[in-house]
Amino acid sequence: MNFETRRIFKSKVTSQNLIRELLQMMFLGELLAPGGERAWLVSPWISNIVLFDNRAGGFSTVNPEWGNREIRLIEVLTDVMARGTALGIATSLDGHNDPLIDALTLAAAEAGLAEKLYIVRRQHLHIKGVLLKRGLLTGSMNLTYNGLEINDEMIVYDTMSKTLAEARINFESYVEVGG
Template sequence: MRRITTTGLGHTRVLNDLLQNLFITELLVPSSQLWVLSPWISDIDVIDNTAGQFKTVLPGMPARHIRFTEVLIELARRGSDVRVLTRDVESNTAVRQRLEDVGGLSARPVVKIRPNLHDKGIVGDRFHIQGSMNFTFHGQAVNDEGVTLTSDPHEIAGARIAYNAKYQV
């Protein structure tokens, strides 16, 4: 288990590296099911591919920062059952539209609105990250936040069972 806190003084390398490593791992071996819970969500940079170092993992992607929606769409394309829960607020509209308007994919991320959602986290087959952070620019770089990462299979299974029971999508 690992706890990461941010100070609200800009991007935190530890947090950005954590997100990047988790998503690169997911792209290499996609989870059967990936839950993303974020009441407020934006298309934050999650992979720094500016040197093109991930071209074998993301063939055809240019050498630039890779955004959250691009990773979620690619994971769905690779067979992961991606489920995104968020609130129906104007600031979430762009991300919701990007995830819902993906053409040519039989399996695409499922986006559901939960008006009172306050839970935040991501759970895949090999990890569960949870805490106070929304997946937004402010959550990533401005607010004081705390997230906990676990790779304990029992905790991951418990979170997945709870998410499936509570948030039936």
Template sequence: MPTMDLWSNAANLQLRQLFRSAMASLLLLDAPSRPIYVCSPWISDFTVFENRFGEFSHLVPCGDDDGNIRLSDCLRQLACLHDVRVISRRTEVTLTFLRNPRLVEDGVQACLAEDDLHEKGFLTPIFYFEGSMNITYSGVHINKEKLLYHAGSDPDVAKRMTLAYLELDRRWTQLAK
């Protein structure tokens, strides 16, 4: 299925499982190609992988030893091979996330947009999440969200992802000035 249409709520594990699976696939992608964009008005750090038994340590060796691998750990690991670009607003939630000094040290780049940014998406060379979900704990775990997940080589998916790259590359260039 090249595009998956998801409606989620707190009782639905489908979104969390899909996000984890997509992130694991992305972490296995070792050939640098297009940038990875995380675009959301609110971005927070949340657990992506529960790692109590170390089963995900090979994917994210830079993770903390507290039994959890967080979004910031995943982005830091991805920045070892890819341009990782965060586009967000100057919200307290996002600023708290971006204050993690290890994000900058490991090459995660960020640009803050005006307060009218409402776009939400997670765009990578192999998948694209778009919809109502903020990239936060609440967005992935609690809120009722409408999300489209695009992946695969279907021509319609490739076109949608290409257009998303054009728009996010344009936005990044404008904000980085």
């Protein structure tokens, strides 16, 4: 099946794991074939969510250092940067985001990747999006446990090059105006 745009409505009773699986596929694609352009995570609230359940070792070929455990967002993002993709994070000024931002900044610095990470915090940010080389995920969901597991959400996954380019221009404007 070939599609350019897909809408997913998630609730406690429908499509429970579909968004997590989509995020996994998006990040696996980026890890296996890193892009030349900056990846973006844009969300008012971001947490160090579990992205991969590697307790059975199914993702060990992607990164043998992960071990047989749950792999969280910070580890995946650090690995994405280590493989050559610059990363932009745009989030709100809310203190909820401080632990993730602090831990990601430290992980990037410890890995010698600080120049690959750009963080912008905005007071009125309400946009939500994950933009990688091959796809854009947008919609109502914040990158939090509640967004993935609890809340009813509607997301759109898009692979159209025009849509990806428009999102990239908009997200890159955070860099141009300095946040």
